[in-house]
Amino acid sequence: MRKGQYRFVAGFLLVPVALYLIFVIWPYIQTFGYSLTDWKGQSQTFSFVGLDNYKALFQDDVFLEAIWHNIQFLIFIPVITILLALFFAFMLNAGGRSRAGGVQGVAGSKIYKIVYFFPQVLSLAILAVLFNAVYRSDGGGLLNGALIKIGLVDADNPVEWLNEPNVVLWALMVAVIWQGVGFYLVLFSAAMQSIPRDIYEAALIDGANRNQSFFRITLPLLWDTVQTAWVYLGIVAMDMFVLVSSMTQNMGAYGGGPDHHSDVMSTVMMRNFLYYGKSGYACAMGVVMLLLTLVLSVVTLRATRRERIEF
């Protein structure tokens, strides 16, 4: 680097780094401080309780179950979303009938690309309203209404989708995946278009079929983008606060039902923070969440590390 360049770069970084320290790092430190107290959230009077909150945390069945739910989201949401998005993106870009002229997408791929992106423009709150209408527990719900019409469900006993312990997590995942696929489809499409055509054409000449060209060419060359998608979807899976709190059975506040079967870390934390007034305890949960996400992001980046192909 040329002389003086570091000073130049540092000059630009000063303000953003200062902002980051004040508004992100300092609150983390504060949170950790509060997590060692019995703070109740509404005033500045509290006393120091050491690690009691953390000890209690590991005996709190609701919180432990919530971690487990986050882990399930963490496994299934990225995997399913990425697989679906990859499949659709491949079909749109390189899945058409192979012709002499080269590689192209299925018929009408331009329209599909736009249509698939629609759900992404909806806010989470609207998504919740929409899927509440889909899962509504009486004949007025989209699913129940349809199933009753075709005689699969008894009108007197409609399925209470979001009130079924074994269904509720999946019902939430469907909503998230439905919304996410379109975005990652566009992301993967863009990446696929930058893969040189001649690689495909060469493969085609060598007699590769669709599967082979996908697994041998497309996927390896997309790996970086998939990795990025994984991290973003990880963020979604670690959060889930909006959908859980506005769609599921109410456990005092912030959803989480039935019987805490859909509680995630963030809903349990907010319930303790505001509704039960156990704010210090909730801060301990926040610290645990931070540690888990840190571990997670390190693991994700390590596990998906691959050799790069330059083109």
Add this chain to the structure above:
Amino acid sequence: MGSTAHQGGEGVGRRDLIKRSAALGLVAAPGMSLLSACASGGGGGSNNDEGNTKGKASKDNPFGAKNGSKLDVVVFKGGYGDDYAKAWEADFGKKLGITSTHTGTQEITGKLQPRFNAGNPPDLVDDSGAQQIKIDVLYKNGSLLDLSEVLDAPSVDDPSKKVRDTLIPGTLDPGIQEGKVVALNYIYTVWGLWYSGKLFKEKGWTPPKTWDGFLTICQDAKKQGIGGLAHQGKYPYYINVAIMDMIAKKGGIDAVKAIDNLDPKAFVGSDAAQAGIEAIYEVVEKGLLMPGTNGLTHTESQTRWNQYKAAFITCGSWLENEQLKQTPTDFDMKFLPMPLLSGSKMPFEAIRAGSGEPFIIPAKAANLPGAKEFMRRMLSKEWSTLFAKEANSLTILQDGVDPGVKLRPGTQSTVEASKAAGSNTFRYLYPDWYSEMDTAIQNASNELMAKRIQPKEWLKRCQAAVDKQAKDPASKKNVHS
């Protein structure tokens, strides 16, 4: 994404940068909401400045509210709207020359928690709704003014009486924390079952007084394709109204106190609790619930009931106001006390009744004299009538409405029910004292209504919640006597 990434190891590759920033985002994003909530301001001392807000006290103005001072009023804008508060504020300005800043909101916690923490709360708050700041939490933090000064002041209507003697007996109780009234629960509410007078007339049903009669109507309704009982399943609070009322009426006030006072036999070993929950479970077992009601929100469920899809629904008396737009004009909404099991200790007319919608004065309010005077006037006949007119509900002031105000059928029926009940009213206090125990009981009820647990398991779970709460040393200070 095409060109190079690595050039002799110098500088950071573009892709690496994206990845790293994404990883940072993964760490930061879920934390954000917590952080903004946790990062509280630095305390700050009391900001009531007596010099600015304290005026001269007189007979009409016992607290010395100062002409020309300002009052900061925050009102929960929910089922009752906030027009009533605007009407009060206008009158307050006219009579005392105190201008009010009015905030009508549903986000009480979001707007006020930072202010409480920073030590500059408003002067008067209607701390209600789903996002209220729990009174027990505020009290434990020493943020609430003891209201005894207001309650012992002379009444506006009759200065020879203290304010507290003009109220319906018992209505101050839910605002008591450790023996002090710290919240004024202003609205008088009754809880129980509701039905459509029109539907009942059409079907030839008479409002049942016994549980057997109730079940007979539900069964008849079911035969005609109407649901028996509807409840607002997504919020198990509502079905607990029915369950806990059954227990109270069967076992009398002792059963209520056993639960509030965290008796080791509040649920398991209590005949009343067992009979109550078994009665409700009968409705579930016989398929007399409105189909799907367990998963519906309060508006969805109540609207179905308004469409004659169910014979009964459980609710408090805000129901009529809340369903104003959905209720057909000839619906003829009626209130019904919970029907009786045989051998009940309370009469049929007994109802859960009491005050709700807690108004508080923060201890650190800037204009304490103004806030106290405002609250004193809320308990005058003039303002109580204003409230009834704007919000169509009753207040805790005895005979607090001018007879000239015509009430809607549902509200009228609650007035009659309340008269018939006389002193036979009861009220559970545990939801105000122990949010966590309340949640556990609601959770158990949700499982029972979905038929995933039986009454025996319900009793066990509730008892476990009670026992857990009893271990908290702070709970010894709360006594329902």
